[in-house]
Amino acid sequence: MSIRGLKKKQPKTFKVKIVTVDAEMEFSCEMKWKGKDLFDLVCRALGLRETWFFGLQYTLKGMCTWLKMDKKVLDQEIPKEDPISFHFLAKFYPEKVEEELLQEITQHLFFLQVKKQILDEEIYCSPEATVLLASYAVQAKYGDYDPNFHEPGFLAHDELLPKRVLRQYQLTAEMWEEKITAWYAEHRGIARDEAEMNYLKIAQDLEMYGVNYFPIAQNKNHTDLLLGVDAKGVHIYSINNRFSPNKSFEWSAIRNISYSEKELTIKPLDKKAEVFKFFSSQLKVNKLILQLCIGNHDLFMRRRKVDSIEIQQMKAQAREEKARKKMESQRLAREKQLREEAERAKEELERRLFQLEDEARQANEALLRSQEAAELLAEKAQIAEEEAKLLAQNAAEAEQERQRLEITALKTKEEKRLMEQKMREAELIAVKLVKESDRRAKEAEHLKQDLHEAREAERKAKQKLLDITRLNYPHMVKYPQYSPADSRDANFDKGSIKLDLKDIDLKRLSFEIERERLDYLEKSRKFEDRLKELKSEIQALKLEEKQSGLYS
Secondary structure: OOHHHHOOOOOOEEEEEEEOOOOEEEEEEEOOOEHHHHHHHHHHHHOOOOHHHEEEEEEEOOEEEEOOOOOEOOOOOOOOOOOEEEEEEEOOOOOOHHHHOOOHHHHHHHHHHHHHHHHOOOOOOOHHHHHHHHHHHHHHHHOOOOOOOOOOOOOOOOOOOOHHHHHHOOOOHHHHHHHHHHHHHHHOOOOHHHHHHHHHHHHOOOOOOOOEEEEEEOOOOOOEEEEEEOOOEEEEEEOOEOOOOOEEEEHHHEEEEEEEOOEEEEEEOOOOOOOEEEEEOOHHHHHHHHHHHHHHHHHHHHHOOOOOHHHHHHHHHHHHHHHHHHHHHHHHHHHHHHHHHHHHHHHHHHHHHHHHHHHHHHHHHHHHHHHHHHHHHHHHHHHHHHHHHHHHHHHHHHHHHHHHHHHHHHHHHHHHHHHHHHHHHHHHHHHHHHHHHHHHHHHHHHHHHHHHHHHHHHHHHHHHHHHHHHHHOOOOOOOOOOOOOOHHHHHHHHHHHHHHHHHHHHHHHHHHHHHHHHHHHHHHHHHHHHHHHHHHHHHHHHHHHHHHHHHO
16 A cells, blocks of 8 residues: 555535624535534634524625524535635523623633623613723733823823714814823722623623614514514513514513524413514525524523533533632732832932932032131131230230320320410410400501690791791891790790600600510510411321321
């Protein structure tokens, strides 16, 4: 047998592309594979064990259809493309997410799908609830809020709110981010799986959560209605109201659901109750409705039975995983707390170190300043010492000068006293001289007046004598002889002598008066000279006294 014969013949394959909410995968499938084979391969690749919630969806002629598990992939009416695209999505929804979603991957896939449905407005959510849900989505993506790391604008590229909400309120992106961040900061310490579970717990209470809507008509007159299928049952809505059903059939109250062509019949468990019939637009729609009803009903009945061994194991593992994660979370929280405390301690130590370095630097600068100040003070002390010596020398000199000035002052005082005495004496002399001068002036005036009167009398006498002589001796020679016999002539001679004597006395008196006047003028001049000398001496003494006061 040849080596080529030993080789197994490779089966023929075709390519498929599986698109999840956040990823894409490609697989090579054998031509004989059924839908379940491909579905199991995708679940193994994702590590998913809760497979009953999911399915592979494809779109054909504008209608979404689920791949059948019991038929070959290529035998089903699927798009003819290479690779063939399928969307891995949640086909059925749990009634209580916290109890039924056991695996973290299951929670994550549901979280992503429900979030996308809310953002695409397939599920209506109030603006307040959308902000809260967005904060949990941010917590799941970014972890705990850190204002130093999550600066304003960090959510600019994240789609967190439906466009309807953004249009409804005239708020800027910064305002929305501020509102979301305010809630986001409150979720500190919540792990990613907890944040996603909190998101789903809020979302499961929304009216449109987990409902698949189909347009139907209640009769052939085509009265438009909507039929909704979810985990709790079948509901009938008006075309314009998807929140409040007009009529509901819980799975526990439905006995049978069947279709015939475009007609679909719902038979209640109560046989007396009215059978509900409606019409769809296509047979494929009835098949899809029936498929969803069967799957949701099976899960409804399954929830109300005892869990299988596999579910029990999964729940036990989930509990162990949650306990482990809780312990891990607590350990991480403790480590984080210790790390934060260590970082705070480090920051405190760094701050303290910086403070100590700053204090050391300041102390060093202060030391340098004190050294410079000490050197400056030493220089000043030396200068002060020299100045003190100089001042002491000056003080000694000043003391000597003071003593000299005191002696001089004593002398000056004595001289001053003497000078004052001399001045007083000079003043007295001056007063006496002035009085004497006045007296002499008066006497001189009297004498001048007497002299004037005498001269006037002399003149008159001479004139009278001349007149008498002319009258008695008109022919008398110039030098007559003396005749003693003539008594009249003798009398004349006596009068002449008397006049001559009197004239001589007047001349002598005038001479004496003139001499005394000259003496008085000489004495006055000498006295004025003496007064000037005294004034000069007094002025010099005053100047010396002023200088002595300045020295003191």
